[in-house]
Amino acid sequence: xxxxxxxxxxxxxxxxxxxxxxxxxxxxxxxxxxxxxxxxxxxxxxxxxxxxxxxxxxxxxxxxxxxxxxxxxxxxxxxxxxxxxxxxxxxxxxxxxxxxxxxxxxxxxxxxxxxxxxxxxxxxxxxxxxxxxxxxxxxxxxxxxxxxxxxxxxxxxxxxxxxxxxxxxxxxxxxxxxxxxxxxxxxxxxxxxxxxxxxxxxxxxxxxxxxxxxxxxxxxxxxxxxxxxxxxxxxxxxxxxxxxxxxxxxxxxxxxxxxxxxxxxxxxxxxxxxxxxxxxxxxxxxxxxxxxxxxxxxxxxxxxxxxxxxxxxxxxxxxxxxxxxxxxxxxxxxxxxxxxxxxxxxxxxxxxxxxxxxxxxxx
Amino acid sequence: xxxxxxxxxxxxxxxxxxxxxxxxxxxxxxxxxxxxxxxxxxxxxxxxxxxxxxxxxxxxxxxxxxxxxxxxxxxxxxxxxxxxxxxxxxxxxxxxxxxxxxxx
Ligand code: FES
Numbered sequence: 001x002x003x004x005x006x007x008x009x010x011x012x013x014x015x016x017x018x019x020x021x022x023x024x025x026x027x028x029x030x031x032x033x034x035x036x037x038x039x040x041x042x043x044x045x046x047x048x049x050x051x052x053x054x055x056x057x058x059x060x061x062x063x064x065x066x067x068x069x070x071x072x073x074x075x076x077x078x079x080x081x082x083x084x085x086x087x088x089x090x091x092x093x094x095x096x097x098x099x100x101x102x103x104x105x106x107x108x109x110x111x112x113x114x115x116x117x118x119x120x121x122x123x124x125x126x127x128x129x130x131x132x133x134x135x136x137x138x139x140x141x142x143x144x145x146x147x148x149x150x151x152x153x154x155x156x157x158x159x160x161x162x163x164x165x166x167x168x169x170x171x172x173x174x175x176x177x178x179x180x181x182x183x184x185x186x187x188x189x190x191x192x193x194x195x196x197x198x199x200x201x202x203x204x205x206x207x208x209x210x211x212x213x214x215x216x217x218x219x220x221x222x223x224x225x226x227x228x229x230x231x232x233x234x235x236x237x238x239x240x241x242x243x244x245x246x247x248x249x250x251x252x253x254x255x256x257x258x259x260x261x262x263x264x265x266x267x268x269x270x271x272x273x274x275x276x277x278x279x280x281x282x283x284x285x286x287x288x289x290x291x292x293x294x295x296x297x298x299x300x301x302x303x304x305x306x307x308x309x310x311x312x313x314x315x316x317x318x319x320x321x322x323x324x325x326x327x328x329x330x331x332x333x334x335x336x337x338x339x340x341x342x343x344x345x346x347x348x349x350x351x352x353x354x355x356x357x358x359x360x361x362x363x
Numbered sequence: 364x365x366x367x368x369x370x371x372x373x374x375x376x377x378x379x380x381x382x383x384x385x386x387x388x389x390x391x392x393x394x395x396x397x398x399x400x401x402x403x404x405x406x407x408x409x410x411x412x413x414x415x416x417x418x419x420x421x422x423x424x425x426x427x428x429x430x431x432x433x434x435x436x437x438x439x440x441x442x443x444x445x446x447x448x449x450x451x452x453x454x455x456x457x458x459x460x461x462x463x464x465x466x467x
Contacts (some may be wrong), residue, residue: 026411040380043419102431106421108442127444134430134445138411196447291419291428 007143007255007333009152011188015144019256025145026138030259030349031288032307034300042292042300045106049295050098053275054114057095061087065230072226084230085238086276089166092121093242094278094294100130103293104278120208123173123235125180127201128189135192137290141255141263147192151251153333155326160247166239173235180205245269245277248315252322252329252337259348260287262339266301266311267318284308307346309339365454366467370403373460381425381436383416386466391453392416393462394436396423401455402436403464409434409441409448 008015019025034042064087067080096118098104099111119126132147139145151160162168179186183202185193193201212232219227254262261284269281280286282297285304292300305311312318325337341347370384376395383406384391390406392415404425408415413429415436420426425436432446439450454465 040419045419045421102426102433108433130444134410137430194447197444289428290431291426 007153009143009149011144011147011191013144016191017144019139019142019144024139024142024256024258027258029140029288030261030346032304032346034289034303038303039289039291042289042296042303044296045103045293047105047107047110049293050104050110050114053278054095056275057087057091068229069226081229081237085234086241087238088121088234089236089238090241090245091276091278092118093246094276094280096122096124096129097133097280098278098294100133101290103291119204120211121235123170123177123208123232125177125201125205125208127197127204128180128185128193131193131197132189137287140260140287141250141253141257143255147188149250149255150247151326153255154330155251157326157330160326163243163247164240166236166243169239170236177205177208181209241273241276244315245273245281248312248318248322249280249283252325253339254336260284261308261341261345262348265318265339266308267315268311268313269315273315306342306344309341309345364467365465367456367463367465370462370464373401373457373462376401376462379420379422381416381418381420383414384464389466390414391464391466392425392436393455393464394420394425396420396437401457401462403453403455404434404436404439405451408432408446409450410446415450 064084099115
Protein backbone atom coordinates (compact mmCIF):
# COMPACT_ATOMS: atom_id res chain seq x y z
CA UNK A 1 0.00 0.00 0.00
CA UNK A 2 1.38 3.41 -0.90
CA UNK A 3 1.59 5.45 2.25
CA UNK A 4 2.87 8.95 2.76
CA UNK A 5 3.48 8.25 6.44
CA UNK A 6 6.28 6.21 7.96
CA UNK A 7 5.34 2.64 8.68
CA UNK A 8 4.62 1.85 12.31
CA UNK A 9 5.69 -1.74 12.93
CA UNK A 10 4.42 -2.04 16.49
CA UNK A 11 1.48 -4.41 16.79
CA UNK A 12 -0.63 -2.03 18.81
CA UNK A 13 -0.11 1.24 16.95
CA UNK A 14 -1.40 3.32 14.09
CA UNK A 15 -0.66 0.77 11.34
CA UNK A 16 -2.50 -1.86 13.37
CA UNK A 17 -5.55 0.33 13.59
CA UNK A 18 -5.42 1.07 9.86
CA UNK A 19 -4.97 -2.58 8.91
CA UNK A 20 -8.03 -3.53 10.93
CA UNK A 21 -10.09 -0.61 9.66
CA UNK A 22 -9.31 -1.22 5.99
CA UNK A 23 -9.93 -4.95 6.20
CA UNK A 24 -6.29 -5.84 5.49
CA UNK A 25 -6.11 -7.69 8.78
CA UNK A 26 -7.45 -11.25 8.65
CA UNK A 27 -8.32 -10.79 4.99
CA UNK A 28 -9.20 -13.42 2.42
CA UNK A 29 -5.98 -14.33 0.54
CA UNK A 30 -5.47 -15.46 -3.02
CA UNK A 31 -5.02 -19.19 -3.61
CA UNK A 32 -4.19 -20.93 -6.85
CA UNK A 33 -6.91 -23.40 -7.81
CA UNK A 34 -5.91 -26.96 -7.00
CA UNK A 35 -8.51 -29.74 -7.26
CA UNK A 36 -9.51 -31.06 -3.83
CA UNK A 37 -8.43 -34.60 -4.70
CA UNK A 38 -4.93 -33.45 -5.65
CA UNK A 39 -4.64 -31.21 -2.62
CA UNK A 40 -5.71 -34.07 -0.39
CA UNK A 41 -2.91 -36.19 -1.78
CA UNK A 42 -0.39 -33.40 -1.28
CA UNK A 43 -1.51 -32.78 2.30
CA UNK A 44 -1.12 -36.43 3.31
CA UNK A 45 1.12 -36.90 6.34
CA UNK A 46 3.61 -39.62 6.97
CA UNK A 47 6.26 -40.12 9.60
CA UNK A 48 8.78 -41.71 7.24
CA UNK A 49 10.54 -38.74 5.58
CA UNK A 50 10.79 -36.71 8.79
CA UNK A 51 12.02 -39.68 10.85
CA UNK A 52 14.71 -40.33 8.24
CA UNK A 53 15.73 -36.65 8.16
CA UNK A 54 15.62 -36.34 11.93
CA UNK A 55 17.87 -39.36 12.41
CA UNK A 56 20.39 -37.85 9.95
CA UNK A 57 20.04 -34.51 11.76
CA UNK A 58 20.60 -35.94 15.24
CA UNK A 59 23.52 -38.13 14.14
CA UNK A 60 25.14 -35.13 12.43
CA UNK A 61 24.61 -32.96 15.52
CA UNK A 62 26.03 -35.54 17.90
CA UNK A 63 28.88 -36.41 15.54
CA UNK A 64 29.97 -32.81 15.09
CA UNK A 65 29.59 -32.17 18.83
CA UNK A 66 31.87 -35.15 19.48
CA UNK A 67 34.37 -33.66 17.03
CA UNK A 68 34.32 -30.35 18.91
CA UNK A 69 35.02 -32.09 22.21
CA UNK A 70 37.66 -34.38 20.72
CA UNK A 71 39.60 -31.68 18.86
CA UNK A 72 39.15 -28.98 21.50
CA UNK A 73 42.23 -26.79 21.60
CA UNK A 74 43.36 -27.60 18.03
CA UNK A 75 42.57 -26.09 14.63
CA UNK A 76 40.89 -29.34 13.63
CA UNK A 77 37.91 -28.14 15.58
CA UNK A 78 36.99 -25.55 12.91
CA UNK A 79 35.07 -27.77 10.45
CA UNK A 80 33.21 -29.38 13.35
CA UNK A 81 32.24 -25.98 14.72
CA UNK A 82 31.09 -25.00 11.26
CA UNK A 83 28.84 -28.05 10.86
CA UNK A 84 27.59 -28.07 14.45
CA UNK A 85 26.90 -24.35 14.39
CA UNK A 86 24.78 -24.52 11.24
CA UNK A 87 22.88 -27.56 12.47
CA UNK A 88 22.21 -25.98 15.86
CA UNK A 89 21.78 -22.34 14.92
CA UNK A 90 20.20 -22.64 11.46
CA UNK A 91 18.60 -25.99 10.68
CA UNK A 92 16.73 -25.77 13.98
CA UNK A 93 14.73 -22.92 12.46
CA UNK A 94 13.20 -25.07 9.75
CA UNK A 95 12.54 -27.89 12.24
CA UNK A 96 10.89 -25.42 14.58
CA UNK A 97 8.83 -24.13 11.69
CA UNK A 98 7.68 -27.38 10.13
CA UNK A 99 6.97 -29.09 13.45
CA UNK A 100 5.16 -25.96 14.66
CA UNK A 101 2.82 -26.38 11.72
CA UNK A 102 2.47 -30.04 12.67
CA UNK A 103 3.25 -31.10 9.12
CA UNK A 104 6.67 -32.74 9.48
CA UNK A 105 5.47 -35.95 11.12
CA UNK A 106 2.06 -37.53 11.04
CA UNK A 107 2.38 -38.42 14.73
CA UNK A 108 1.67 -35.42 16.85
CA UNK A 109 4.04 -36.10 19.74
CA UNK A 110 6.96 -36.37 17.34
CA UNK A 111 6.17 -32.90 15.99
CA UNK A 112 5.91 -31.60 19.54
CA UNK A 113 9.20 -33.10 20.75
CA UNK A 114 11.21 -31.74 17.80
CA UNK A 115 9.37 -28.42 18.05
CA UNK A 116 10.40 -27.95 21.68
CA UNK A 117 14.00 -29.01 21.12
CA UNK A 118 14.33 -26.71 18.10
CA UNK A 119 12.68 -23.81 19.96
CA UNK A 120 15.24 -24.21 22.72
CA UNK A 121 18.13 -24.25 20.25
CA UNK A 122 16.81 -21.03 18.71
CA UNK A 123 16.20 -19.31 22.06
CA UNK A 124 12.57 -18.95 21.05
CA UNK A 125 9.75 -19.20 23.49
CA UNK A 126 7.78 -22.13 22.02
CA UNK A 127 4.42 -20.75 23.14
CA UNK A 128 5.00 -17.16 22.05
CA UNK A 129 6.40 -18.17 18.68
CA UNK A 130 3.60 -20.58 17.90
CA UNK A 131 1.19 -17.69 18.16
CA UNK A 132 3.40 -15.17 16.40
CA UNK A 133 3.74 -17.58 13.51
CA UNK A 134 -0.01 -18.08 13.30
CA UNK A 135 -0.28 -14.30 13.02
CA UNK A 136 2.44 -14.29 10.35
CA UNK A 137 0.29 -16.64 8.30
CA UNK A 138 -2.93 -14.72 8.85
CA UNK A 139 -1.40 -11.33 8.09
CA UNK A 140 1.78 -11.99 6.11
CA UNK A 141 3.81 -8.76 5.88
CA UNK A 142 0.83 -6.64 6.90
CA UNK A 143 2.46 -3.74 8.73
CA UNK A 144 1.18 -3.42 12.30
CA UNK A 145 -0.06 -7.02 12.34
CA UNK A 146 2.72 -9.39 11.31
CA UNK A 147 5.06 -10.09 14.22
CA UNK A 148 7.70 -11.71 12.01
CA UNK A 149 8.74 -9.03 9.52
CA UNK A 150 12.49 -9.55 9.27
CA UNK A 151 13.47 -6.39 7.39
CA UNK A 152 11.32 -3.35 7.97
CA UNK A 153 11.19 -0.26 5.76
CA UNK A 154 13.26 1.76 5.30
CA UNK A 155 15.67 -1.15 5.60
CA UNK A 156 18.38 -1.01 8.23
CA UNK A 157 21.19 -2.56 6.21
CA UNK A 158 23.69 -2.64 9.07
CA UNK A 159 21.18 -4.53 11.17
CA UNK A 160 20.51 -6.91 8.28
CA UNK A 161 24.26 -7.53 7.86
CA UNK A 162 24.74 -8.06 11.59
CA UNK A 163 21.91 -10.59 11.55
CA UNK A 164 24.31 -13.01 9.84
CA UNK A 165 26.47 -12.99 12.96
CA UNK A 166 23.52 -13.76 15.22
CA UNK A 167 24.56 -10.96 17.59
CA UNK A 168 21.36 -8.92 17.35
CA UNK A 169 19.09 -11.91 17.54
CA UNK A 170 21.01 -13.22 20.54
CA UNK A 171 20.79 -9.82 22.21
CA UNK A 172 17.06 -9.80 21.61
CA UNK A 173 16.21 -13.45 22.29
CA UNK A 174 18.02 -14.01 25.57
CA UNK A 175 16.77 -10.88 27.38
CA UNK A 176 13.29 -11.62 26.03
CA UNK A 177 13.36 -15.09 27.58
CA UNK A 178 14.66 -13.64 30.87
CA UNK A 179 11.89 -11.03 30.93
CA UNK A 180 9.27 -13.65 30.15
CA UNK A 181 10.69 -15.98 32.79
CA UNK A 182 10.09 -13.19 35.31
CA UNK A 183 6.46 -13.16 34.21
CA UNK A 184 6.37 -10.09 31.97
CA UNK A 185 5.00 -10.19 28.44
CA UNK A 186 5.23 -7.12 26.22
CA UNK A 187 2.17 -5.40 24.79
CA UNK A 188 3.06 -6.73 21.34
CA UNK A 189 3.29 -10.28 22.68
CA UNK A 190 -0.01 -9.90 24.49
CA UNK A 191 -1.59 -8.73 21.23
CA UNK A 192 -1.16 -12.14 19.63
CA UNK A 193 -0.91 -14.62 22.53
CA UNK A 194 -4.42 -15.26 23.88
CA UNK A 195 -4.80 -14.57 27.57
CA UNK A 196 -5.45 -18.20 28.42
CA UNK A 197 -2.07 -19.15 26.89
CA UNK A 198 0.08 -16.39 28.38
CA UNK A 199 0.99 -18.26 31.55
CA UNK A 200 2.26 -21.13 29.40
CA UNK A 201 4.69 -18.74 27.71
CA UNK A 202 6.06 -17.76 31.13
CA UNK A 203 6.49 -21.40 32.18
CA UNK A 204 8.24 -22.26 28.89
CA UNK A 205 10.67 -19.35 29.34
CA UNK A 206 11.45 -20.57 32.87
CA UNK A 207 12.32 -24.05 31.55
CA UNK A 208 14.69 -22.56 29.02
CA UNK A 209 16.34 -20.53 31.77
CA UNK A 210 16.75 -23.63 33.92
CA UNK A 211 18.66 -25.40 31.13
CA UNK A 212 20.89 -22.36 30.51
CA UNK A 213 21.60 -22.03 34.23
CA UNK A 214 22.50 -25.74 34.38
CA UNK A 215 24.80 -25.33 31.35
CA UNK A 216 26.59 -22.40 32.98
CA UNK A 217 26.89 -24.36 36.21
CA UNK A 218 28.46 -27.31 34.39
CA UNK A 219 30.84 -24.97 32.53
CA UNK A 220 31.96 -23.43 35.83
CA UNK A 221 32.29 -26.81 37.53
CA UNK A 222 34.37 -28.18 34.65
CA UNK A 223 36.22 -24.87 34.21
CA UNK A 224 35.56 -25.29 30.51
CA UNK A 225 33.92 -23.33 27.70
CA UNK A 226 32.81 -26.53 25.98
CA UNK A 227 29.29 -26.69 27.49
CA UNK A 228 28.60 -23.13 26.34
CA UNK A 229 30.08 -23.67 22.91
CA UNK A 230 27.70 -26.61 22.55
CA UNK A 231 24.62 -25.05 24.16
CA UNK A 232 23.68 -21.42 23.63
CA UNK A 233 26.63 -19.96 21.72
CA UNK A 234 25.88 -21.78 18.43
CA UNK A 235 22.99 -19.35 18.25
CA UNK A 236 25.73 -16.83 17.45
CA UNK A 237 28.20 -18.67 15.28
CA UNK A 238 25.76 -20.91 13.42
CA UNK A 239 22.92 -18.56 12.56
CA UNK A 240 24.24 -17.31 9.23
CA UNK A 241 22.58 -19.99 7.08
CA UNK A 242 19.18 -19.38 8.65
CA UNK A 243 19.54 -15.68 7.87
CA UNK A 244 20.92 -16.33 4.37
CA UNK A 245 17.90 -18.41 3.41
CA UNK A 246 15.27 -16.83 5.65
CA UNK A 247 15.82 -13.21 4.64
CA UNK A 248 14.88 -14.10 1.08
CA UNK A 249 11.39 -15.17 2.09
CA UNK A 250 9.92 -11.67 1.87
CA UNK A 251 12.69 -9.05 1.66
CA UNK A 252 12.17 -6.21 -0.83
CA UNK A 253 8.73 -7.44 -1.90
CA UNK A 254 5.34 -5.80 -1.42
CA UNK A 255 3.78 -5.23 1.98
CA UNK A 256 0.12 -4.74 2.85
CA UNK A 257 -1.17 -6.98 0.06
CA UNK A 258 -3.27 -10.14 0.21
CA UNK A 259 -1.59 -12.26 -2.41
CA UNK A 260 1.48 -14.27 -1.45
CA UNK A 261 2.70 -14.08 -5.02
CA UNK A 262 3.41 -10.40 -4.37
CA UNK A 263 5.04 -10.54 -0.95
CA UNK A 264 6.76 -13.92 -0.85
CA UNK A 265 9.59 -15.44 -2.85
CA UNK A 266 10.41 -18.93 -4.06
CA UNK A 267 14.11 -19.55 -4.71
CA UNK A 268 15.74 -22.66 -6.13
CA UNK A 269 18.48 -23.82 -3.77
CA UNK A 270 21.20 -26.45 -3.63
CA UNK A 271 20.34 -29.80 -1.98
CA UNK A 272 22.41 -29.13 1.17
CA UNK A 273 20.65 -25.84 1.85
CA UNK A 274 17.35 -27.51 1.11
CA UNK A 275 18.07 -30.17 3.71
CA UNK A 276 19.04 -27.53 6.26
CA UNK A 277 16.03 -25.43 5.31
CA UNK A 278 13.60 -28.32 4.85
CA UNK A 279 12.39 -27.07 1.46
CA UNK A 280 11.19 -23.73 2.79
CA UNK A 281 12.74 -22.21 -0.32
CA UNK A 282 9.33 -23.05 -1.85
CA UNK A 283 7.98 -20.26 0.23
CA UNK A 284 5.10 -18.95 -1.89
CA UNK A 285 3.80 -22.50 -2.05
CA UNK A 286 4.14 -22.90 1.72
CA UNK A 287 2.26 -19.68 2.47
CA UNK A 288 -0.53 -20.48 0.05
CA UNK A 289 -0.95 -24.03 1.34
CA UNK A 290 0.57 -24.41 4.82
CA UNK A 291 -1.01 -27.86 5.12
CA UNK A 292 1.40 -29.36 2.61
CA UNK A 293 4.38 -31.03 4.33
CA UNK A 294 7.90 -29.96 3.43
CA UNK A 295 8.63 -33.13 1.48
CA UNK A 296 5.64 -32.53 -0.84
CA UNK A 297 6.48 -28.90 -1.62
CA UNK A 298 8.53 -29.65 -4.77
CA UNK A 299 5.50 -31.52 -6.15
CA UNK A 300 3.18 -28.66 -5.23
CA UNK A 301 5.59 -26.24 -6.88
CA UNK A 302 5.48 -28.18 -10.17
CA UNK A 303 1.70 -28.18 -10.01
CA UNK A 304 1.12 -24.47 -9.46
CA UNK A 305 4.18 -22.76 -10.91
CA UNK A 306 2.17 -21.66 -13.97
CA UNK A 307 0.31 -19.33 -11.62
CA UNK A 308 3.33 -17.94 -9.74
CA UNK A 309 6.09 -15.48 -10.55
CA UNK A 310 9.18 -17.21 -11.86
CA UNK A 311 11.34 -18.41 -8.95
CA UNK A 312 14.82 -17.01 -8.53
CA UNK A 313 17.23 -19.59 -9.93
CA UNK A 314 19.64 -19.21 -7.00
CA UNK A 315 20.19 -17.36 -3.73
CA UNK A 316 22.87 -15.30 -5.42
CA UNK A 317 20.42 -14.25 -8.13
CA UNK A 318 17.79 -13.35 -5.53
CA UNK A 319 20.19 -11.19 -3.51
CA UNK A 320 21.50 -9.47 -6.64
CA UNK A 321 17.94 -8.73 -7.68
CA UNK A 322 16.89 -7.34 -4.32
CA UNK A 323 20.00 -5.28 -3.50
CA UNK A 324 19.11 -2.25 -5.70
CA UNK A 325 15.57 -2.38 -4.33
CA UNK A 326 16.85 -2.13 -0.76
CA UNK A 327 19.11 0.78 -1.68
CA UNK A 328 16.18 2.57 -3.23
CA UNK A 329 13.98 1.86 -0.21
CA UNK A 330 16.46 3.81 1.91
CA UNK A 331 15.11 6.93 0.21
CA UNK A 332 11.65 5.84 -0.87
CA UNK A 333 10.31 3.33 1.56
CA UNK A 334 7.20 2.68 -0.53
CA UNK A 335 9.32 1.25 -3.31
CA UNK A 336 9.29 -2.52 -3.75
CA UNK A 337 10.09 -5.28 -6.17
CA UNK A 338 7.11 -6.18 -8.26
CA UNK A 339 6.91 -9.85 -9.12
CA UNK A 340 5.89 -10.32 -12.74
CA UNK A 341 3.40 -13.09 -13.37
CA UNK A 342 3.68 -15.45 -16.33
CA UNK A 343 0.92 -15.17 -18.99
CA UNK A 344 -0.55 -18.44 -17.69
CA UNK A 345 -1.22 -16.94 -14.24
CA UNK A 346 -4.39 -15.39 -12.91
CA UNK A 347 -3.83 -11.62 -12.57
CA UNK A 348 -3.34 -9.97 -9.19
CA UNK A 349 -6.57 -9.03 -7.48
CA UNK A 350 -7.57 -5.42 -7.36
CA UNK A 351 -9.12 -4.64 -4.03
CA UNK A 352 -6.04 -3.81 -2.01
CA UNK A 353 -3.14 -3.55 -4.39
CA UNK A 354 -3.84 -2.55 -7.98
CA UNK A 355 -3.05 1.06 -7.27
CA UNK A 356 0.02 0.21 -5.24
CA UNK A 357 1.52 -1.79 -8.04
CA UNK A 358 1.28 1.01 -10.55
CA UNK A 359 2.32 3.67 -8.10
CA UNK A 360 5.25 2.11 -6.35
CA UNK A 361 6.53 -0.84 -8.28
CA UNK A 362 9.82 -1.15 -10.07
CA UNK A 363 10.30 0.66 -13.32
CA UNK B 364 -35.89 -28.82 19.39
CA UNK B 365 -34.64 -31.19 16.73
CA UNK B 366 -34.48 -29.84 13.19
CA UNK B 367 -33.19 -32.46 10.79
CA UNK B 368 -32.00 -31.27 7.41
CA UNK B 369 -30.58 -33.18 4.49
CA UNK B 370 -26.92 -32.26 4.13
CA UNK B 371 -25.74 -34.44 1.25
CA UNK B 372 -25.83 -37.90 -0.26
CA UNK B 373 -23.65 -40.54 1.33
CA UNK B 374 -21.51 -40.74 -1.82
CA UNK B 375 -20.81 -37.01 -1.82
CA UNK B 376 -18.19 -37.49 0.89
CA UNK B 377 -15.15 -39.68 0.35
CA UNK B 378 -13.96 -41.91 3.14
CA UNK B 379 -11.70 -40.01 5.59
CA UNK B 380 -12.76 -36.69 4.10
CA UNK B 381 -14.95 -33.68 4.72
CA UNK B 382 -17.26 -31.46 2.69
CA UNK B 383 -18.89 -28.11 3.29
CA UNK B 384 -22.64 -27.75 3.73
CA UNK B 385 -24.34 -24.35 3.81
CA UNK B 386 -27.85 -23.99 5.17
CA UNK B 387 -29.89 -21.00 6.35
CA UNK B 388 -26.90 -18.66 6.37
CA UNK B 389 -24.85 -21.13 8.41
CA UNK B 390 -21.92 -23.28 7.35
CA UNK B 391 -21.33 -26.85 8.50
CA UNK B 392 -18.69 -29.47 7.85
CA UNK B 393 -19.78 -33.06 7.15
CA UNK B 394 -17.21 -35.79 7.79
CA UNK B 395 -16.94 -39.40 6.78
CA UNK B 396 -14.61 -41.29 9.09
CA UNK B 397 -12.29 -44.15 8.09
CA UNK B 398 -14.81 -46.50 9.76
CA UNK B 399 -17.47 -45.17 7.37
CA UNK B 400 -19.45 -43.23 9.97
CA UNK B 401 -20.71 -39.68 9.43
CA UNK B 402 -20.23 -36.65 11.71
CA UNK B 403 -21.03 -32.97 11.54
CA UNK B 404 -19.54 -29.84 13.10
CA UNK B 405 -19.64 -26.12 12.58
CA UNK B 406 -18.01 -25.30 9.26
CA UNK B 407 -15.65 -22.62 10.52
CA UNK B 408 -12.60 -23.05 12.72
CA UNK B 409 -12.95 -21.54 16.19
CA UNK B 410 -9.58 -19.78 15.91
CA UNK B 411 -10.16 -17.61 12.85
CA UNK B 412 -12.54 -17.71 9.93
CA UNK B 413 -11.33 -20.67 7.89
CA UNK B 414 -13.43 -23.35 6.24
CA UNK B 415 -12.66 -26.68 7.86
CA UNK B 416 -13.88 -28.38 4.68
CA UNK B 417 -10.61 -27.26 3.08
CA UNK B 418 -8.68 -29.08 5.79
CA UNK B 419 -7.34 -32.57 6.18
CA UNK B 420 -9.10 -35.48 7.90
CA UNK B 421 -6.77 -37.93 9.61
CA UNK B 422 -8.42 -40.69 11.63
CA UNK B 423 -10.74 -38.75 13.97
CA UNK B 424 -8.95 -35.42 13.55
CA UNK B 425 -9.76 -32.49 11.29
CA UNK B 426 -6.81 -30.20 10.73
CA UNK B 427 -7.65 -26.61 9.87
CA UNK B 428 -6.15 -25.39 6.58
CA UNK B 429 -5.12 -21.98 7.91
CA UNK B 430 -2.83 -22.63 10.90
CA UNK B 431 -3.06 -26.41 11.18
CA UNK B 432 -5.12 -26.31 14.38
CA UNK B 433 -6.56 -29.73 15.16
CA UNK B 434 -9.99 -30.81 16.43
CA UNK B 435 -11.51 -34.18 17.12
CA UNK B 436 -14.47 -33.90 14.75
CA UNK B 437 -16.35 -36.64 16.62
CA UNK B 438 -16.37 -34.76 19.93
CA UNK B 439 -15.49 -31.21 18.83
CA UNK B 440 -12.52 -31.21 21.24
CA UNK B 441 -9.85 -28.61 20.38
CA UNK B 442 -6.46 -30.32 20.58
CA UNK B 443 -4.22 -27.39 21.48
CA UNK B 444 -2.82 -24.12 20.13
CA UNK B 445 -3.70 -22.36 17.98
CA UNK B 446 -7.16 -23.77 18.59
CA UNK B 447 -8.33 -23.34 22.17
CA UNK B 448 -12.12 -23.31 21.80
CA UNK B 449 -14.00 -26.54 21.09
CA UNK B 450 -15.98 -27.00 17.91
CA UNK B 451 -19.75 -27.39 18.03
CA UNK B 452 -20.89 -30.82 16.86
CA UNK B 453 -24.31 -31.88 15.53
CA UNK B 454 -26.17 -35.21 15.63
CA UNK B 455 -26.09 -37.07 12.32
CA UNK B 456 -28.13 -39.95 10.86
CA UNK B 457 -28.13 -41.65 7.50
CA UNK B 458 -31.48 -42.38 5.87
CA UNK B 459 -32.03 -43.81 2.42
CA UNK B 460 -28.54 -42.86 1.26
CA UNK B 461 -28.86 -39.30 2.59
CA UNK B 462 -26.84 -37.74 5.39
CA UNK B 463 -29.13 -35.81 7.75
CA UNK B 464 -27.95 -33.46 10.47
CA UNK B 465 -29.86 -32.00 13.37
CA UNK B 466 -29.17 -28.28 13.39
CA UNK B 467 -31.87 -27.50 15.95
S1 FES C 1 -8.00 -20.55 11.61
FE1 FES C 1 -8.03 -22.62 12.15
S2 FES C 1 -6.22 -22.91 13.20
FE2 FES C 1 -6.24 -20.82 12.79
